[in-house]
Amino acid sequence: MTGQRPCIAITPGEPAGIGPELITHLVDAFPAARLVIVADPAVLGDLGRDAPLFDPDAREQTADSLTLWPVPLAQSVQPGRLDPANAPYVLETLRTAVEGCLSGVFDAMVTGPVHKGVINESGQAFTGHTEFLAALTDAPTPVMMLVADTLRVALVTTHLPLKDVPAAITRERLTAVLRILDADLRRFYGLRPPRILVTGLNPHAGEGGHMGQEEIAVIEPTLASLRDEGLTLTGPMPADTLFTPHHLAEADAVLAMYHDQGLPVLKHAGFGRAVNVTLGLPIIRTSVDHGTALDLAGQHRADAGSLKAAVTEAIRMTQAGR
Ligand SMILES: NC(=O)c1ccc[n+]([C@@H]2O[C@H](COP(=O)([O-])OP(=O)(O)OC[C@H]3O[C@@H](n4cnc5c(N)ncnc54)[C@H](O)[C@@H]3O)[C@@H](O)[C@H]2O)c1
Numbered sequence: 024m025t026g027q028r029p030c031i032a033i034t035p036g037e038p039a040g041i042g043p044e045l046i047t048h049l050v051d052a053f054p055a056a057r058l059v060i061v062a063d064p065a066v067l068g069d070l071g072r073d074a075p076l077f078d079p080d081a082r083e084q085t086a087d088s089l090t091l092w093p094v095p096l097a098q099s100v101q102p103g104r105l106d107p108a109n110a111p112y113v114l115e116t117l118r119t120a121v122e123g124c125l126s127g128v129f130d131a132m133v134t135g136p137v138h139k140g141v142i143n144e145s146g147q148a149f150t151g152h153t154e155f156l157a158a159l160t161d162a163p164t165p166v167m168m169l170v171a172d173t174l175r176v177a178l179v180t181t182h183l184p185l186k187d188v189p190a191a192i193t194r195e196r197l198t199a200v201l202r203i204l205d206a207d208l209r210r211f212y213g214l215r216p217p218r219i220l221v222t223g224l225n226p227h228a229g230e231g232g233h234m235g236q237e238e239i240a241v242i243e244p245t246l247a248s249l250r251d252e253g254l255t256l257t258g259p260m261p262a263d264t265l266f267t268p269h270h271l272a273e274a275d276a277v278l279a280m281y282h283d284q285g286l287p288v289l290k291h292a293g294f295g296r297a298v299n300v301t302l303g304l305p306i307i308r309t310s311v312d313h314g315t316a317l318d319l320a321g322q323h324r325a326d327a328g329s330l331k332a333a334v335t336e337a338i339r340m341t342q343a344g345r
């Protein structure tokens with residue numbers, strides 16, 4: 024921790040989405056932290072005019088709980104209307120926050136929702152924050168984990184087409200992901216040892232090889248060798264019955280093989296208060312559980328529950344991870 028109160032960078036994300044208006048809900052909400060909004064003040068309404076600028080050199084002295092780090096937009100914004108010209112701005116806010124985390128100016132970063140499609144339309148290949156932040160920080164294996172109350176769901180693969188998932192589930196990848204998950208659950212959640220339930224890939228975890236071979240060829244031998252290292256793993260289990268209360272009661276986290284195997288369950292259970300945490304990075308990063316909600320942008324009706332939960336979790340992680 025760089026100071027008495029943790030200093031948290033917040034990126035509002037896509038300027039035409041709900042991210043900027045959600046930032047207003049953070050005013051006076053976290054007096055025990057210093058929040059630095061990395062954005063063009065123009066997207067923040069009154070807050071953009073009123074909040075003081077962040078001064079990295081005077082950060083220990085400032086009493087302000089919320090300050091701004093200005094990054095200029097390319098084009099003015101109309102809520103709900105995507106403009107690829109502003110995609111470089113969105114990426115620059117992320118770079119600024121990452122650089123600040125790496126240099127020690129910030130203790131953690133919290134990201135608002137970006138629109139992956141419009142960033143790609145701008146000419147920049149982009150699959151998600153998870154992969155982008157990993158590239159910026161030279162992290163070989165970022166691990167996406169969403170948390171809602173006591174349910175924690177991590178993923179072996181993140182943003183890739185479903186047809187590419189089986190080939191991506193290799194012994195090497197599964198080993199790396201499970202080691203990171205085990206280590207970070209110890210470090211940030213105090214779980215010693217964390218009890219992890221691992222799904223199969225195929226229906227009924229392959230039904231003994233009659234419905235797919237990945238469990239027998241990849242998942243079972245990987246779990247066996249990691250158990251020999253001391254990890255507490257159960258699986259591969261059929262994903263449909265793994266997520267039942269009596270199995271979850273015996274677990275600290277679930278590792279699912281792909282995005283839409285694990286996240287629909289998590290979001291059904293906790294949408295609006297869940298937090299997306301990236302493990303395996305040299306920095307602390309949390310995020311909201313929702314997207315840009317262009318249908319709501321500019322109406323000030325969007326729920327800030329997940330953003331507040333993401334800030335709370337980032338602050339907690341700065342203290343747990345010391
Ligand atoms: N953390 C992130 O950056 C992140 C997370 C998820 C999705 N996305 C991106 O967001 C874009 C839109 O995705 P989508 O339409 O699938 O999901 P979405 O979460 O934007 O919207 C899904 C539904 O939930 C509602 N909703 C979302 N957030 C809400 C809130 N805070 N309060 C009230 N209602 C809310 C929306 O109005 C919509 O009806 C995509 O480009 C996607 O990749 C980004």
Ligand SMILES: N[C@H](C(=O)O)[C@H](O)COP(=O)(O)O
Pocket residue numbers: 150151152153154282286299310311312313
């Ligand atoms: N997979 C996330 C979700 O469904 O909530 C979302 O796309 C954000 O991912 P990044 O944090 O990688 O942008």
